[in-house]
Amino acid sequence: MSGGADEPGLWRKVYQVFADAIGHFGNDDGFAVASHVALFSLMALFPFLIFVTALAGFMGLTEVAKQASDLIFDTWPPEVAQPVVQQIHAVLTQPRGDLLTFGVIVTIWFSSNGVEALRTALNRAYRVKETRNWFYCRAQSILAVLLGSFVLLVFTGLIVLGPLIWSVLARHLPFLAEFGYQANLIRYGVTSVLLVLALFLAHIVLPNGRRGVSDVLPGVVITLLLWITSGAAFGAYLARFANYVSLYAGLAGVMTALVFLYLTAAIFILGGEFNAAILRQRKIRGWHKTSAADTPSAQS
DSSP states (O other): OOOOOOOOHHHHHHHHHHHHHHHHHTTTHHHHHHHHHHHHHHHHHHHHHHHHHHHHHHHOOOHHHHHHHHGGGGGGHHHHHHHHHHHHHHTTTTTOOOTTHHHHHHHHHHHHHHHHHHHHHHHHHOOOOOOOOOOHHHHHHHHHHHHHHHHHHHHHHHHHTTHHHHHHHHHHHHGGGOOOOHHHHHHHHHHHHHHHHHHHHHHHHHHOOOOOHHHHHHHHHHHHHHHHHHHHHHHHHHHHHHHHHHHHHHGGHHHHHHHHHHHHHHHHHHHHHHHHHHHHHHHHOOOOOOOOTTTGGGOO
């Protein structure tokens, strides 16, 4: 039911939010920023996985490192992930003693550039100006790389050790033996948890200003739904219609990954625009009482 001019109905609210988000996405050069994020993400991907491998080797978890790289690409369409994974495995099998010295600093620095690209995109989406110290922001990005690497290895280690843990539990709890160990279910569950957690942290921590979980939840949901839909559609497009080999020859695998990252980056930015649109509409239309978390989104 419609509530009048000051309190529009549900579908009217949805239309206003989407119109606001899409309009600001265009005004904020969303597609141009998405290309920036995609390029820096691709540039950061290899250094990040190289650092994860070096860290895993230092911790005596060499096999876990390979599983960790595969875990990242579980959410990618197979047509996109396969050529990239082949190149990554080729890179990760090379001995890298330089990473024990100055090389690790360079690797972490390039990896943090991908986080900084996400920060720039979200600041523009939420229409806030970065006022924090440059060193603070870069330290935050580096910490994100280090923490992300450690968490990825821990979760992956649990997957690798899953069958052993399950067998121990089954000996003490015999009824578990009837179900068996569902490796793929656990694997995709871990991937989903990491992805959702990373999205929430990105929207809350990276951009300037204060936002709560409820403020960023709509954009996270929209992002996940569009990622699932676009990933399936892009995979079907590659399998049936696209022929990047005829256009880019040996660079086809890299260009396919870059196009996919561009698509995912645009959706990621749109999720931020969606959250910002809700906060703006709350303030303009008086849908809810304005909170402290709404204030940064109104800055231009």
